[in-house]
Amino acid sequence: MTVLTVENLVAGYTPGDQILKGLNFRVEPREIVCIVGPNGAGKSTLLKTIAGLLHPSEGRIVFADTPIGGLRPHDISRHGIAFVPQEHNVFGNMTVYENLEMGGYINPRQFRERAEEVMTHFPILRRKRGQLAKTLSGGQRQLLAVGMALMVDPGLVLLDEPTAGLSPTAADELFQEIIRLRDVGKAIALVEQNARDAMAISDRTYILVDGRNNVDGPSVELLANKDINRMFLGG
Numbered sequence: 001m002t003v004l005t006v007e008n009l010v011a012g013y014t015p016g017d018q019i020l021k022g023l024n025f026r027v028e029p030r031e032i033v034c035i036v037g038p039n040g041a042g043k044s045t046l047l048k049t050i051a052g053l054l055h056p057s058e059g060r061i062v063f064a065d066t067p068i069g070g071l072r073p074h075d076i077s078r079h080g081i082a083f084v085p086q087e088h089n090v091f092g093n094m095t096v097y098e099n100l101e102m103g104g105y106i107n108p109r110q111f112r113e114r115a116e117e118v119m120t121h122f123p124i125l126r127r128k129r130g131q132l133a134k135t136l137s138g139g140q141r142q143l144l145a146v147g148m149a150l151m152v153d154p155g156l157v158l159l160d161e162p163t164a165g166l167s168p169t170a171a172d173e174l175f176q177e178i179i180r181l182r183d184v185g186k187a188i189a190l191v192e193q194n195a196r197d198a199m200a201i202s203d204r205t206y207i208l209v210d211g212r213n214n215v216d217g218p219s220v221e222l223l224a225n226k227d228i229n230r231m232f233l234g235g
């Protein structure tokens with residue numbers, strides 16, 4: 001069963017000024033799907049709309065056979081979609097463990113069990129569990145943000161530029177963690193500025209331009225395409 005289907009999605013921040021202009025998008029089980037495109041193309045807006053932070057004015061968003069377009073963010077989270085925003089994604093003055101607790105707020109009864117699973121998946125979070133989030137390195141902080149998202153045991157994880165501001169080594173480590181998430185059964189939609197590297201770890205890529213689909217296909221094919229490299233990947 002397809003994890004997520006987005007059809008003819010129209011959405012924006014103010015009435016009459018649509019940013020997404022009829023977008024189509026899908027994620028299959030155990031896929032990493034990469035979303036790239038020029039600045040302002042609407043990549044983050046797409047993730048925010050799927051996560052319920054923006055209301056679609058037209059189109060359909062279906063998660064595992066359930067229409068979720070227009071639901072509130074915590075209801076969408078309950079359905080099994082976790083969103084990791086680009087900024088302000090951890091609580092700096094709380095410990096790592098308290099941040100995980102915040103991530104699991106919609107299901108407090110299973111909190112301990114989930115936190116154990118997340119800390120087993122990311123051992124660095126167990127080692128740093130008592131440390132304030134603001135004292136983590138950039139890469140560790142991003143792992144914590146992903147760990148918080150995993151607290152709801154999501155079927156789909158939406159990641160908005162998770163490697164922004166990270167060193168090349170830390171970005172590479174994070175990409176390896178994203179692959180591990182796919183390997184444990186998560187479907188992932190990933191927006192990245194770091195397009196080539198993100199495409200290299202992804203199964204399929206969507207290139208958006210001005211709120212519309214431009215090209216999509218298997219990442220390996222798009223990476224090998226000279227025109228796409230020239231037009232979108234700075235090659």
Ligand SMILES: Nc1ncnc2c1ncn2[C@@H]1O[C@H](COP(=O)(O)OP(=O)(O)OP(=O)(O)O)[C@@H](O)[C@H]1O
Nearest residue numbers: 013014019037038039040041042043044045046193
């Ligand atoms: N909170 C907001 N209020 C109004 N307009 C916004 C808001 N956030 C984004 N926009 C506008 O929506 C358009 C798409 O922005 P979005 O952040 O989705 O693009 P993006 O493809 O993720 O870009 P980038 O690669 O630069 O991060 C832009 O024109 C932007 O100015």
